[in-house]
Amino acid sequence: MSILVNADTTFIVQGITGREAVNLTRECLDYGKGAKIVGGVTPGRLGRDVHGVPVFDTVAQAVEHHGAPIDGSVVTVPPAFTKDAVLEALANGVKLIVIVTERIPRGDVAQMVEYASERSARIIGPNCLGMIVPDVVKMGGIGGPAKDAAKSYSPGPVGVISRSGGMTTEMSSTLTAAGLGQSTAVSIGGDAIIGSSYAELMPLFEADEETKAIVIYTEPGGRMEAELARYVTENNSRLPVVAFMAGRFMDEMPGMSFGHAGTIVSGKEDTAGEKIARLAEAGIVVAEEISDIPQLVKERIGARA
Amino acid sequence: MRFFEYESRAIVAKAGIPVTKHGFATTAEEARQIAEQIAGPVVIKSQVLTGGRMKAGGVQFADDPEQAERHAEHVLNLEINGHMPRGVLVDSKAAVKHEYYAGVVWDGIRKRPVMLFSDMGGIDIEQVAEDHPDHVARAHFSTLMELSDWQAKQLIASLGITGSALNRLTPIIARLAKLFIQYDMTLAEINPLGELVDGSFIALDAHMDMENEARGRQRPLLHELGVGDEETRQAREATPFELAGEQVDAQDHRGVAGNVTEFDGNLGLVIGAGGGSLTLFDAVRHHGGKPANYCEIGGNPSVRKACGLAKLVLQKPGVDKIAVMMSIVSNTRVDIVARGVIKACVELGYDPAEKIAIFRIPGAWEEEGFKILDKYGVEYADRSVSLHEAARRAVVKIQGNASA
Numbered sequence: 047m048s049i050l051v052n053a054d055t056t057f058i059v060q061g062i063t064g065r066e067a068v069n070l071t072r073e074c075l076d077y078g079k080g081a082k083i084v085g086g087v088t089p090g091r092l093g094r095d096v097h098g099v100p101v102f103d104t105v106a107q108a109v110e111h112h113g114a115p116i117d118g119s120v121v122t123v124p125p126a127f128t129k130d131a132v133l134e135a136l137a138n139g140v141k142l143i144v145i146v147t148e149r150i151p152r153g154d155v156a157q158m159v160e161y162a163s164e165r166s167a168r169i170i171g172p173n174c175l176g177m178i179v180p181d182v183v184k185m186g187g188i189g190g191p192a193k194d195a196a197k198s199y200s201p202g203p204v205g206v207i208s209r210s211g212g213m214t215t216e217m218s219s220t221l222t223a224a225g226l227g228q229s230t231a232v233s234i235g236g237d238a239i240i241g242s243s244y245a246e247l248m249p250l251f252e253a254d255e256e257t258k259a260i261v262i263y264t265e266p267g268g269r270m271e272a273e274l275a276r277y278v279t280e281n282n283s284r285l286p287v288v289a290f291m292a293g294r295f296m297d298e299m300p301g302m303s304f305g306h307a308g309t310i311v312s313g314k315e316d317t318a319g320e321k322i323a324r325l326a327e328a329g330i331v332v333a334e335e336i337s338d339i340p341q342l343v344k345e346r347i348g349a350r351a
Numbered sequence: 352m353r354f355f356e357y358e359s360r361a362i363v364a365k366a367g368i369p370v371t372k373h374g375f376a377t378t379a380e381e382a383r384q385i386a387e388q389i390a391g392p393v394v395i396k397s398q399v400l401t402g403g404r405m406k407a408g409g410v411q412f413a414d415d416p417e418q419a420e421r422h423a424e425h426v427l428n429l430e431i432n433g434h435m436p437r438g439v440l441v442d443s444k445a446a447v448k449h450e451y452y453a454g455v456v457w458d459g460i461r462k463r464p465v466m467l468f469s470d471m472g473g474i475d476i477e478q479v480a481e482d483h484p485d486h487v488a489r490a491h492f493s494t495l496m497e498l499s500d501w502q503a504k505q506l507i508a509s510l511g512i513t514g515s516a517l518n519r520l521t522p523i524i525a526r527l528a529k530l531f532i533q534y535d536m537t538l539a540e541i542n543p544l545g546e547l548v549d550g551s552f553i554a555l556d557a558h559m560d561m562e563n564e565a566r567g568r569q570r571p572l573l574h575e576l577g578v579g580d581e582e583t584r585q586a587r588e589a590t591p592f593e594l595a596g597e598q599v600d601a602q603d604h605r606g607v608a609g610n611v612t613e614f615d616g617n618l619g620l621v622i623g624a625g626g627g628s629l630t631l632f633d634a635v636r637h638h639g640g641k642p643a644n645y646c647e648i649g650g651n652p653s654v655r656k657a658c659g660l661a662k663l664v665l666q667k668p669g670v671d672k673i674a675v676m677m678s679i680v681s682n683t684r685v686d687i688v689a690r691g692v693i694k695a696c697v698e699l700g701y702d703p704a705e706k707i708a709i710f711r712i713p714g715a716w717e718e719e720g721f722k723i724l725d726k727y728g729v730e731y732a733d734r735s736v737s738l739h740e741a742a743r744r745a746v747v748k749i750q751g752n753a754s755a
Binding site: 125149150152153155157159160161164194198208212216238239268269270294296301304309334337 | 457495532625678
């Protein structure tokens with residue numbers, strides 16, 4: 047089982063003729079059972095194709111061509127055009143949007159998220175690599191080319207949620223090497239405001255019977271870890287959570303941002319130290335090193351079995 | 352990016368919020384002229400992008416233009432927390448009856464902007480929120496619908512404010528919230544917001560912080576304020592080393608090899624990507640290593656760019672070795688980074704096997720990359736070696752080097 051996507055999920059790629067998007071399309075088509083990419087959109091390029099995927103000028107044309115509602119969209123257009131692309135997808139009934147683009151101002155993100163919520167749709171990202179269900183499907187650049195993704199990801203009981211795209215793969219690879227596969231791994235994005243936080247994905251993993259534990263990658267900046275700690279406590283979650291916190295050095299450097307736009311520390315609650323304390327209060331163990339994660343996960347799955 | 356107070360005031364005034372009569376001066380003579388025009392007691396305020404200026408003596412009161420000139424002379428030459436002032440703000444001293452707080456920030460959990468208002472102004476709002484939570488009102492608002500005045504009115508009234516104060520405050524808070532959205536701010540704050548003896552309201556100080564990502568589309572405002580494209584306005588001013596890093600990254604548009612921050616250690620870091628760099632920097636310090644720098648590689652940079660970054664780090668005074676490490680790459684090519692860092696060593700006359708403490712980048716095109724590293728005798732590791740273990744090996748090598 048999985049969350050968010052499965053082998054039947056249909057999606058489009060907005061900005062499909064861009065260099066990165068062409069690669070991403072190839073990767074998704076090649077991986078697992080092969081993604082059902084039913085179209086691509088680049089204004090002015092109607093009638094072309096990218097690796098056999100038909101290109102349209104508008105999302106409406108793609109939906110009409112498909113002849114049924116389209117589940118998702120991977121948006122990889124320049125920052126100045128992203129909001130428009132996402133609003134277009136939402137207005138045309140798309141319910142799951144992965145925004146790859148980075149450097150989008152918060153005002154735009156807030157508008158996209160608010161409109162998505164009105165349309166009962168979900169946004170993953172921005173500034174993310176999407177998600178992967180090992181051996182089944184990937185939606186986004188996560189894990190890279192199919193043969194590379196296959197080295198890092200394997201099916202299994204761990205749900206992975208990460209604010210860093212690269213670290214989603216690093217952690218999953220470490221889990222895989224230790225014999226722990228993943229149910230779904232989600233790169234949620236490194237910005238200050240993102241469509242789906244840890245706490246917002248937790249109910250989906252709760253509902254997925256295959257998932258037995260959660261591993262998260264986290265950083266300084268924002269209050270998302272406190273939100274997760276609250277969720278786990280208030281909902282008496284069945285899923286043990288193991289966290290890794292990077293960027294501890296930033297606590298000594300208030301006002302500076304490293305790694306991702308969302309990492310700026312603007313208050314005491316944003317620091318790595320405070321977050322580790324909040325997570326610990328909720329019973330979430332914070333690993334000192336990535337290589338400690340598999341053992342911590344195994345212990346916790348064992349304890350709850 | 353942060354604005355100086357004199358710029359923040361200009362933004363507030365542009366939005367139609369009353370501000371005290373003031374002027375910006377870069378010389379004591381100019382300060383005196385402004386004080387003459389104000390024709391009354393003035394406050395001389397240092398224009399620095401750092402807090403604590405009151406404590407440091409960067410705010411002085413003057414009764415007449417001559418005193419204003421003397422104080423300006425002093426404040427203009429006063430360094431505060433390592434910052435020299437851009438100039439001084441010469442502000443008229445207003446007859447204030449009461450001080451309020453008004454601010455707008457983003458709430459990353461609710462994913463909406465939130466207006467904050469307090470009848471206890473003039474002090475740090477976080478402190479007020481902690482000590483007197485019933486004196487801070489909050490209201491989130493939509494970014495899809497234009498803000499309407501009632502939203503500000505409801506916020507202010509929730510603290511029990513009524514009468515003409517409510518009616519005069521409402522448009523001020525509404526305008527502040529609108530300018531926050533219009534100008535892509537991450538913080539828009541008027542503190543204190545003064546109620547004068549005559550019952551009118553006026554912004555006595557303002558703080559504005561704008562999203563870096565919005566600098567492009569906010570160029571008209573920035574030009575109007577005279578903010579140069581080259582001004583980074585970060586918490587700490589960029590060092591020459593960091594500026595050189597920006598130049599390396601700007602060579603071409605392919606990928607990233609930059610985001611350099613200077614530290615004073617002996618182990619140069621050529622690391623990536625975003626999360627990997629954060630993890631690796633921690634890991635090096637965890638094992639007792641002293642990084643010479645922070646940086647990020649990602650998005651498949653060219654050989655030239657990887658080479659440029661490695662050269663910059665290798666040439667930094669005090670750097671004995673470099674560690675080239677990344678989390679598993681799927682987009683960036685291992686062989687390209689390997690070629691770049693080896694080229695940097697060779698062109699600077701170093702033996703790559705000696706200078707590169709470790710190369711740990713697994714992922715796309717790793718076989719090709721490892722072949723090149725083998726040829727030059729550079730120690731490398733694949734994904735079976737963790738980020739922390741790779742960092743530890745680099746630290747051990749450089750410490751062995753230092754004690755030898």
